[in-house]
Amino acid sequence: MSNRKRNQHLLWRSGFGPGMQQIQSLDQIHSVDLWKGILQNAGGEPKKIVVAENRLQNLFEGIEGEDAMRQFQKENKAAIAEQVKLMRQSSREDLKKLNHLWLDEMVHSPAQLREKVSFFWHGHFACRVFSAHQQQELLHVIRTHALGNFGELLRAVSKSPAMLAFLNNQQNRKKSPNENFAREVMELFTLGRGHYTEWDVKEAARAFTGWSYDSRSGFVFKQQTHDDGVKKFMGRTGRFTGDDIINILLEQKQTARFITEKIFRFFVHENADPKITAILADEFFKSGYEMKVLLHSIFSSDWFYDNRYMGNRIKSPVEFMAGIRRFVPIQLDNPNSSLVFQQVLGQVLFLPPNVAGWPGGKSWIDSSSLMVRLQLPRIWASKEDFRLQMKGDDDVDMGRSPEEMQAARRAKNFITRAGAADWNWEPVWKNYEDVSRERLYEEIAAHLLQTKSAPGKQVVEPFVDKSSREHYISSTIVQLMSTPEYQVC
Amino acid sequence: MLIKRRTFLQTGSLATASLLVPKFMKAFEPQQGLVPPGNKTLVVIQFSGGNDGLNTVVPITNDLYFSNRPRIHIPATQAHKLTTDAGLHPALTIAKELYDNGELAIMNSVGYPNPDRSHFRSMDIWHSASESNEYFTTGWLGRYLDEQCKNCTTPTQALEVDDVLSLVLKGEQNKGLALRDPKGLYGVSSGNYFKSLHHAHVHEEETVDYLYKTMSETISSAEYIYRQSQLHPSAAQYPSTKTGKSLKTIASLILSDINTRVYYVSLGSFDTHVNQENQQTKLFTELNDALSVFVKDLKQNRRFNDVMIMTFSEFGRRVKQNASNGTDHGTANNMFFISGGLKKKGILNPLPDLQDLNAGDLKHQVDFKTVYATMLRKWLNADDAAILKKKFQVHDFI
Numbered sequence: 001m002s003n004r005k006r007n008q009h010l011l012w013r014s015g016f017g018p019g020m021q022q023i024q025s026l027d028q029i030h031s032v033d034l035w036k037g038i039l040q041n042a043g044g045e046p047k048k049i050v051v052a053e054n055r056l057q058n059l060f061e062g063i064e065g066e067d068a069m070r071q072f073q074k075e076n077k078a079a080i081a082e083q084v085k086l087m088r089q090s091s092r093e094d095l096k097k098l099n100h101l102w103l104d105e106m107v108h109s110p111a112q113l114r115e116k117v118s119f120f121w122h123g124h125f126a127c128r129v130f131s132a133h134q135q136q137e138l139l140h141v142i143r144t145h146a147l148g149n150f151g152e153l154l155r156a157v158s159k160s161p162a163m164l165a166f167l168n169n170q171q172n173r174k175k176s177p178n179e180n181f182a183r184e185v186m187e188l189f190t191l192g193r194g195h196y197t198e199w200d201v202k203e204a205a206r207a208f209t210g211w212s213y214d215s216r217s218g219f220v221f222k223q224q225t226h227d228d229g230v231k232k233f234m235g236r237t238g239r240f241t242g243d244d245i246i247n248i249l250l251e252q253k254q255t256a257r258f259i260t261e262k263i264f265r266f267f268v269h270e271n272a273d274p275k276i277t278a279i280l281a282d283e284f285f286k287s288g289y290e291m292k293v294l295l296h297s298i299f300s301s302d303w304f305y306d307n308r309y310m311g312n313r314i315k316s317p318v319e320f321m322a323g324i325r326r327f328v329p330i331q332l333d334n335p336n337s338s339l340v341f342q343q344v345l346g347q348v349l350f351l352p353p354n355v356a357g358w359p360g361g362k363s364w365i366d367s368s369s370l371m372v373r374l375q376l377p378r379i380w381a382s383k384e385d386f387r388l389q390m391k392g393d394d395d396v397d398m399g400r401s402p403e404e405m406q407a408a409r410r411a412k413n414f415i416t417r418a419g420a421a422d423w424n425w426e427p428v429w430k431n432y433e434d435v436s437r438e439r440l441y442e443e444i445a446a447h448l449l450q451t452k453s454a455p456g457k458q459v460v461e462p463f464v465d466k467s468s469r470e471h472y473i474s475s476t477i478v479q480l481m482s483t484p485e486y487q488v489c
Numbered sequence: 490m491l492i493k494r495r496t497f498l499q500t501g502s503l504a505t506a507s508l509l510v511p512k513f514m515k516a517f518e519p520q521q522g523l524v525p526p527g528n529k530t531l532v533v534i535q536f537s538g539g540n541d542g543l544n545t546v547v548p549i550t551n552d553l554y555f556s557n558r559p560r561i562h563i564p565a566t567q568a569h570k571l572t573t574d575a576g577l578h579p580a581l582t583i584a585k586e587l588y589d590n591g592e593l594a595i596m597n598s599v600g601y602p603n604p605d606r607s608h609f610r611s612m613d614i615w616h617s618a619s620e621s622n623e624y625f626t627t628g629w630l631g632r633y634l635d636e637q638c639k640n641c642t643t644p645t646q647a648l649e650v651d652d653v654l655s656l657v658l659k660g661e662q663n664k665g666l667a668l669r670d671p672k673g674l675y676g677v678s679s680g681n682y683f684k685s686l687h688h689a690h691v692h693e694e695e696t697v698d699y700l701y702k703t704m705s706e707t708i709s710s711a712e713y714i715y716r717q718s719q720l721h722p723s724a725a726q727y728p729s730t731k732t733g734k735s736l737k738t739i740a741s742l743i744l745s746d747i748n749t750r751v752y753y754v755s756l757g758s759f760d761t762h763v764n765q766e767n768q769q770t771k772l773f774t775e776l777n778d779a780l781s782v783f784v785k786d787l788k789q790n791r792r793f794n795d796v797m798i799m800t801f802s803e804f805g806r807r808v809k810q811n812a813s814n815g816t817d818h819g820t821a822n823n824m825f826f827i828s829g830g831l832k833k834k835g836i837l838n839p840l841p842d843l844q845d846l847n848a849g850d851l852k853h854q855v856d857f858k859t860v861y862a863t864m865l866r867k868w869l870n871a872d873d874a875a876i877l878k879k880k881f882q883v884h885d886f887i
Contacts, residue, residue: 484686
């Protein structure tokens with residue numbers, strides 16, 4: 001296996017694939033050094049992606065104390081309602097912006113590792129709420145802690161208004177507990193199914209009572225709805241609070257195992273190797289859940305480059321589209337086109353299918369999604385007309401009048417030319433300047449495909465434009481991106 | 490810079506492809522012959538967005554219905570009267586006709602325990618046939634394919650007339666095929682390229698092989714379906730609406746010798762929070778006009794006894810109307826079953842009890858999974874317990 005292929009493997013798995021400006025260096029650099037660079041680039045605080053302001057926070061600015069607050073709220077009901085309405089109205093557009101801006105980060109950010117790991121957490125902590133502001137705050141929490149300590153990330157996510165709203169903890173009160181939040185924290189965030197009892201769920205739900213948020217300050221603990229009685233949880237007894245429950249969950253080694261296995265399945269291979277993950281989980285647990293320890297063990301290991309782990313992971317729709325855009329700088333004519341393809345291909349950022357996130361793997365592929373994937377590079381490259389009818393999302397459309405909805409559907413349902421994109425080919429051509437015409441095909445194929453075998457030159461060339469060297473390069477890239485091989489990395 | 494497609498993508502057209510089907514493609518064509526007479530077909534019509542069941546099957550003598558809906562009720566005089574107590578939405582004339590002929594059965598109060606009021610999640614539950622606290626990544630009809638199709642040579646056993654395949658038709662091993670127009674998307678501009686790739690592909694890696702298999706099956710199935718749909722193109726005049734076109738495609742295929750057992754089509758959005766009346770009437774009119782032709786078409790071709798049309802929605806709507814002359818998300822709902830082969834007809838169970846509500850919503854009396862079990866066991870002759878992962882009681886209307 002070539003050094004370059006190893007490096008591309010690392011770049012695809014720890015980020016969103018090789019960028020055009022990196023391609024040249026990948027023959028020479030050793031993967032250990034490449035990994036060091038990746039880690040280095042991911043250091044530092046992420047710049048917050050801001051699309052929505054908290055209008056209520058602005059309105060309440062300068063009001064001190066609960067009484068004054070109550071008084072203000074009483075006297076300004078109409079103004080508050082107006083701000084809430086405005087936030088709701090702009091939320092749909094704001095969520096689209098958040099989607100585009102984050103996707104841009106995945107394409108352009110040098111901190112590829114941070115964005116990729118954040119993307120993993122985005123599916124792990126799946127959250128379907130329609131407040132753009134709440135989603136924006138949750139994304140920032142995730143991007144801030146993505147490479148830090150899992151315990152801190154878990155705590156911050158669990159206390160985010162987005163997650164508390166999504167998992168109904170607002171309704172979890174001492175007098176009428178709602179178990180949704182407690183159950184998902186254990187089933188999806190920490191232990192996994194089968195490692196807790198229904199009793200544990202009940203008792204944890206009691207401990208989480210009072211965890212709430214207000215639109216002013218985010219997380220609040222409401223003492224009056226909290227059940228401060230004695231709980232029995234995972235063999236321990238005490239007047240546990242939500243924080244205690246999270247601490248106890250982190251003390252369970254099963255949590256380290258669960259997270260490690262999920263990370264392995266996402267970054268390495270669908271089938272977790274039990275021997276490897278046991279060692280990884282051990283280290284991760286001993287480190288006190290330091291993400292960098294776990295990631296370093298994976299990406300600096302020899303087994304990561306085993307044949308069985310290369311070229312067989314089906315890219316998710318977002319990874320697929322980001323990867324194309326990293327290889328060839330693309331300016332989408334209509335940014336909504338990315339959203340439309342996310343929808344058609346089954347992965348819209350900020351709209352996971354349910355609390356369990358996207359199942360991944362072969363579930364990305366069915367007859368229609370595969371054919372769209374195979375045609376997408378050509379659609380983007382050629383400004384080909386592409387008519388495709390979307391399924392509506394009634395959760396997102398909720399509350400719009402039939403007329404509004406119809407107008408919106410007309411606008412978005414049919415992508416005709418909306419798929420178009422301008423590809424900036426000049427830097428790509430320049431990159432291949434020194435490659436002889438005879439070797440061009442092999443060279444490009446080696447850059448794009450991670451599979452053991454690739455379609456031969458004699459197969460693809462009849463469908464390639466040979467009228468000039470430039471056209472040859474561009475159409476070879478587009479045709480190779482339109483192969484089943486390009487769907488995996 | 491921008492390069493026009495024609496200047497650098499030398500792709501052939503598939504116009505002549507049916508004459509020149511490469512040998513390897515033939516391998517994917519089904520070996521099964523004609524569909525034996527009596528072979529049953531299921532057509533599912535999904536009402537997306539949460540159809541208001543109470544304004545579909547109207548409780549015309551229930552005072553609570555009228556008092557909860559002062560501005561959006563359907564007056565008893567306008568409803569098509571079925572029984573003393575029940576009437577149909579005025580736009581559903583075909584349903585009234587079918588009812589009178591004994592070709593319609595209505596099941597009331599269908600739902601599931603702990604209902605979810607999010608469209609997406611509730612649809613997820615209906616598609617996957619899970620409990621509301623379970624998360625399945627496959628759909629019930631997809632699992633039917635898994636059960637049924639261990640040796641299938643084509644994925645044409647279940648078709649969704651749409652551009653995007655719904656969860657309902659995704660199984661573990663097998664997935665249905667989505668296509669809106671058999672002539673449509675696939676193969677048109679790039680089929681030759683994909684066929685060349687497939688032809689040259691060397692089987693080596695499981696994942697890539699799986700993608701190649703899906704690709705070639707899709708292209709050959711699309712072509713196969715297109716040719717089948719041309720064998721006996723329906724002569725009936727269908728309306729040119731989306732539903733009209735979809736049902737025309739389905740009719741043409743039912744009349745051909747294709748092996749498809751399940752057809753799936755969606756109509757919406759029924760999410761009538763605002764000015765419900767217009768929207769529901771518009772959608773029901775579209776459905777009614779298309780369905781009338783479809784039923785007549787099937788009858789004329791003597792297939793109506795072998796076809797079962799089933800309708801459902803992810804939830805019904807709140808009993809009480811809201812302030813915008815609409816209704817908000819609710820719970821239990823009714824389902825329609827239309828066929829010449831029904832054992833029991835008419836209204837199968839009592840109308841919903843508007844007195845006994847759960848926080849303003851109807852309580853479900855029938856678990857939708859028992860309806861699925863009935864369809865699987867008694868209509869499609871499949872192992873319902875394996876597909877639904879549990880044995881459910883079945884109904885006797887089939």
